[in-house]
Amino acid sequence: MNRLIKAELIKIATKPRSYIGFIAVAAIVLLIEFAMYADGKEYLSFITQALEQTFIIEGDFLNGNLVCFIILQTLIIQMPLMVALVTGDLISGEMANGTIRLLVTRPFSRNQILTAKIIAGSIYTFLLLLWLGIFALVFGLLIFGDGDLTVIKSDALVIIQSGDTLWRFLLAFGVAFISLTVVSSFSLLLSCLTDNSIGPIITTMAVIILFTIIGTLQVPVFENIKMFLFTTHMIVWRNLFDNPLDLELMYTSLGIMVLYIIGFTAASYIIFNKKDILN
Amino acid sequence: MSEGNVISIKSLTKKYGDFAAVDSLSLQVGKGKIFGLLGHNGAGKSTTMRMLMSLIKPTEGKIEIFGSDPVRDHKIVYSKIGSIIERPDFYSWLSGLKNLELLAGLSQRKISRQKINETIDLVGLTGREKDLVSKYSHGMKQRLGLAQAVLHDPDLIILDEPTTGLDPQGIIDFRNLMIYFSKEQGKTILLSSHLLSEVEIIADDLCIIDKGKNIVQGSVKSLLSNESLVSQFKVDNIGLAKELLMDPKYQFTPFGESEFEILVSDIDIPPIIKLLVDRGVNIYEIVSKRKLEDFFLKMTTQG
Numbered sequence: 001m002n003r004l005i006k007a008e009l010i011k012i013a014t015k016p017r018s019y020i021g022f023i024a025v026a027a028i029v030l031l032i033e034f035a036m037y038a039d040g041k042e043y044l045s046f047i048t049q050a051l052e053q054t055f056i057i058e059g060d061f062l063n064g065n066l067v068c069f070i071i072l073q074t075l076i077i078q079m080p081l082m083v084a085l086v087t088g089d090l091i092s093g094e095m096a097n098g099t100i101r102l103l104v105t106r107p108f109s110r111n112q113i114l115t116a117k118i119i120a121g122s123i124y125t126f127l128l129l130l131w132l133g134i135f136a137l138v139f140g141l142l143i144f145g146d147g148d149l150t151v152i153k154s155d156a157l158v159i160i161q162s163g164d165t166l167w168r169f170l171l172a173f174g175v176a177f178i179s180l181t182v183v184s185s186f187s188l189l190l191s192c193l194t195d196n197s198i199g200p201i202i203t204t205m206a207v208i209i210l211f212t213i214i215g216t217l218q219v220p221v222f223e224n225i226k227m228f229l230f231t232t233h234m235i236v237w238r239n240l241f242d243n244p245l246d247l248e249l250m251y252t253s254l255g256i257m258v259l260y261i262i263g264f265t266a267a268s269y270i271i272f273n274k275k276d277i278l279n
Numbered sequence: 280m281s282e283g284n285v286i287s288i289k290s291l292t293k294k295y296g297d298f299a300a301v302d303s304l305s306l307q308v309g310k311g312k313i314f315g316l317l318g319h320n321g322a323g324k325s326t327t328m329r330m331l332m333s334l335i336k337p338t339e340g341k342i343e344i345f346g347s348d349p350v351r352d353h354k355i356v357y358s359k360i361g362s363i364i365e366r367p368d369f370y371s372w373l374s375g376l377k378n379l380e381l382l383a384g385l386s387q388r389k390i391s392r393q394k395i396n397e398t399i400d401l402v403g404l405t406g407r408e409k410d411l412v413s414k415y416s417h418g419m420k421q422r423l424g425l426a427q428a429v430l431h432d433p434d435l436i437i438l439d440e441p442t443t444g445l446d447p448q449g450i451i452d453f454r455n456l457m458i459y460f461s462k463e464q465g466k467t468i469l470l471s472s473h474l475l476s477e478v479e480i481i482a483d484d485l486c487i488i489d490k491g492k493n494i495v496q497g498s499v500k501s502l503l504s505n506e507s508l509v510s511q512f513k514v515d516n517i518g519l520a521k522e523l524l525m526d527p528k529y530q531f532t533p534f535g536e537s538e539f540e541i542l543v544s545d546i547d548i549p550p551i552i553k554l555l556v557d558r559g560v561n562i563y564e565i566v567s568k569r570k571l572e573d574f575f576l577k578m579t580t581q582g
Contacts, residue, residue: 003384003385004385006384007381007384007385010381011370011381014370014372014373014377015372016372097368097370097371098365098366098368099368099369099370101332101334101364101365101368102368102369102382102427103385104332104333104334105332105333105334105357105360105362105364106357106382106385106386107353107354107355107356107357107358107385107387108353108354108385109353109354274336276334276335276336277329277334277335278329278334278335
């Protein structure tokens with residue numbers, strides 16, 4: 001099994017496509033950090049204009065914690081795409097290239113092959129998040145310094161002491177990992193269903209965009225189904241920056257996401273085991 | 280499974296809807312033999328091989344390899360098999376060497392770098408092993424395919440159309456390798472090919488399938504023993520030879536000024552030589568060959 005996982009990691013590591021996500025994350029984060037460094041204060045004063053009519057705001061909002069928070073909000077759409085680029089290709093890419101025959105005719109069961117791919121895909125997702133964490137939080141703190149995190153919401157202003165932010169960010173990255181695992185397990189399921197390499201990647205993104213639109217629209221007919229869309233729960237990491245924490249909401253969302261992961265993964269095993277390899 | 284059979288297939292069927300790609304196929308492949316699986320395009324050769332390699336699941340029937348069920352004993356059975364099914368595909372962004380290293384890592388036994396180099400040398404890829412597979416010709420991919428199939432020293436090699444895309448030298452090299460693996464290393468080889476002349480040269484046993492059914496199976500020698508030989512003679516008096524062999528059953532066909540071709544059975548050859556020599560026709564050369572092509576066409580067009 002370890003040999004299979006190693007082989008999968010070698011394939012991911014040697015494939016140029018795998019680095020698109022890392023390059024894109026670095027580019028986007030550095031671009032945001034540069035923009036905040038250049039015009040951050042004006043940008044924040046624009047956002048806090050409405051608040052200043054009611055409150056007297058003193059001190060500097062702009063710090064590494066706020067920049068990291070802004071980056072995390074910005075990358076909510078991009079990160080699933082970057083993950084799907086790799087995980088959506090894990091089975092269908094091998095089917096399209098015919099290399100699946102090299103794997104299936106080795107002394108490993110299909111369950112072992114799929115498990116190795118899931119583990120390798122999860123390691124890739126984790127590394128991508130770690131990369132994001134280094135660029136967003138570490139570089140953010142190095143460039144902008146530490147400070148209290150001010151989260152401006154539509155109906156509230158939450159100020160989190162600087163010493164109280166690190167664990168929240170670490171948990172937020174943990175929740176983001178579970179969210180991205182939902183995406184990777186969904187794209188892997190699509191990857192098992194088709195022999196087309198690009199199809200699962202595009203379909204994953206199309207579904208995420210569709211679900212996000214449904215989740216955003218304030219239309220009564222969608223209200224009852226929002227709860228069941230995985231995209232609704234993928235943004236639950238934001239609740240970690242509430243005071244006090246709504247733990248019930250957090251656990252519900254995490255539970256639903258875990259159920260999605262189990263469902264998508266179980267379906268992938270069933271389909272991959274039954275699949276005839278014809279190409 | 281009877282004693283000495285490496286592969287035993289019984290009533291194997293694969294259906295796609297109402298269409299039976301393989302229809303109640305039964306065959307046995309003996310240990311240490313080179314076994315040729317022959318058939319027209321769409322006869323069911325590749326489907327049979329895919330079922331042997333668990334790429335597709337049979338609708339009905341039973342497969343035993345090394346006396347075991349390959350689905351139940353997947354790990355044991357497939358650790359002893361090397362294969363090329365249909366076309367040899369590899370990770371195109373890696374070199375041939377990296378591909379082999381990757382696949383060597385998936386073997387049940389440890390494969391040294393020296394063994395990988397020896398295998399590359401064996402299939403004639405030395406000097407090109409560090410090139411990206413995306414730059415390989417089809418023939419080079421076939422050679423790399425053979426390398427990955429034999430890298431882990433398997434007891435059984437399954438090859439689906441392995442000579443497709445090979446140049447004449449490649450076909451000769453392939454033929455010699457098959458004979459080496461079979462006769463020197465005692466490996467069992469199951470291969471399908473469109474090159475019937477190649478199968479005729481290297482195969483010990485063969486099976487002809489048509490529309491998914493086993494038409495005939497047996498040793499090449501026994502199956503072709505009752506078939507007419509095509510014998511080419513080079514003589515000094517072709518006119519007299521023609522008079523002596525004018526019986527239509529010989530299908531006397533002259534070519535050139537001193538050569539002719541006749542159809543005869545094994546036992547007819549000595550009396551024909553005696554007849555020609557006794558009547559003063561000097562014979563300089565006789566080349567006889569059975570024609571698997573004729574046998575194949577006869578078997579697949581019957582009924």
